[in-house]
Amino acid sequence: MQLYNKLSAKERAELLDKAGEDRLTLSFYQYAKIGNPELFRNHLFLAWDNMEVLGRIYVAHEGINAQLSVPAKRFNEFKNFLDQIYFLNNIRLNIAIEHDTKSFLKLKIKVRKKILADGLNDASFDVTKKGVHLNAKRFNEITEDPNTIIIDMRNHYESEIGHFKEAITPDVDTFRDSLPIIEDQLKDYKEDKNIVMYCTGGIRCEKASAYYKHKGFKNVYQLEGGIIEYARQVKNQGLENKFIGKNFVFDHRRAEQISEDIIAQCHQCGKACDTHINCANEACHLLFIQCDECAEKMNHCCSDHCKEVHALPEDEQKALRRGKHNSNKIFRKGRSEALTFK
Incomplete structure (x- = not known):
């Protein structure tokens, strides 16, 4: 029984080129109580390896965080498999705007203590009491309110190439670094401001919104599905796009183009560049x-x-x-x- 990837990235790339088939890049997460993460991990690997799914997935007692590449022709099979798992039934899948057959070259499913390195003691607050979810239309509306503060929950190298207009972009290397900095920066606005957070796919805001509500912030909101889902809704519904630049992604593509703006610079010569x-x-x-x-x-x-x-x-x-x-x-x-x- 094969429970681990045995092909090198080069070998897999050659197979993908030879197959010449379309693939979909997508992501999802779910907080749920998993009694035996190792057993669940093996169950996923056997099924997904058989479907030729590739990607990077973290499983823990607290849930799952997945970034994947799925053969387009097997998407329905993949979705049906998820629907058979009670806490993943009808899960929202953040499907990328730009697809690449080589966004992932291996199937890596790892058991971790947490699906997100946040540095928080989850036992100290109720992680289910999270912020209000906003779709793209509602996000655009609330960010027009002068009483709203927009917070980028990502790291500096992500926001450097793209972010929402007028967003606060903390100069941090990790998500856990941003939590106390943002709390201190917004400490005078706990009662009267709308705190609207966003990240790549939503998982960081899912935890952060509950944490900030625990810390006394009254009006906490989060962009549902993150930038990935926002960009999809903006395109499909013909909404105004308030995101400028590229959305950094954690696969071989490294970024998705959301607008034509180039807001970063080459780190070696200073020329406008976001690659x-x-x-x-x-x-x-x-x-x-x-x-x-x-x-x-x-x-x-x-x-x-x-x-x-x-x-x-x-x-x-x-x-x-x-x-x-x-x-x-x-x-x-x-x-x-x-x-x-x-």
């Missing part, structure tokens, strides 16, 4: 923004040092990496000292 890449030096792999000109000049690397290492024969690069792990610099995203415009 994230990972440094080509595997020992670094830093995520940063790089324009086409700098990509050619730097051979897709973040620094002269990485460019020199990347130019070495592969066996020499492997020898340099042997016994070492990527430093946490990779998680600092665009903050590396090697970058001029960060």
Whole structure:
């Protein structure tokens, strides 16, 4: 019984190219009490591997957080499978605007302590008492109210390339970092302001809205389905799009184009650009923004040092990496000292 992916990313990419079939990129989450996450994880893997589903999924006692790529022809089969699981029956699926057959190249289902690294003690507050969900139309309406404060619950490298107009975008590296900062920044508005939060697909706001209500905020709202669902509703219903730039996504696409605006800059030359890449030096792999000109000049690397290492024969690069792990610099995203415009 195969319970783990056995193909490399390269092998899977070749198979996808050969198949030439359309795939749908989607995501969903659900907070639910799962008694045996390991058993549930194995159940999912066996079923989804058989359906040729790929993606990154976290399972915990508190629920599931999934980002997936599903063969278009097997979408109904996939949906029927979810509907047979009581807490996933009729679950909202955030379907991407832009699809890519290679958005994911492996099926990775991991058991974690939590499906979202929020740093919160869930036992200290009622996670079910969450904020009011807003669809795109209602979100647009309430954000026109001068009594509304819009909060981006994502990290700095996400909001850097795209965010809602007039939103507060905390300069943080992680979701858990943003929670106390936002609480302190809005402490004088607990009673009289509309606090409207948004994130990529909704999961961060689901927990944060309950946390802030526990902290005494009275009028707490969240964008249902996040930016992904907002963009879909705006397109389908012909609504005004209040999101500018790109929506950062956690797969090989790295971003979806929501508007034509480019609000970021190349981290190496300062030119208007919103294309994230990972440094080509595997020992670094830093995520940063790089324009086409700098990509050619730097051979897709973040620094002269990485460019020199990347130019070495592969066996020499492997020898340099042997016994070492990527430093946490990779998680600092665009903050590396090697970058001029960060």
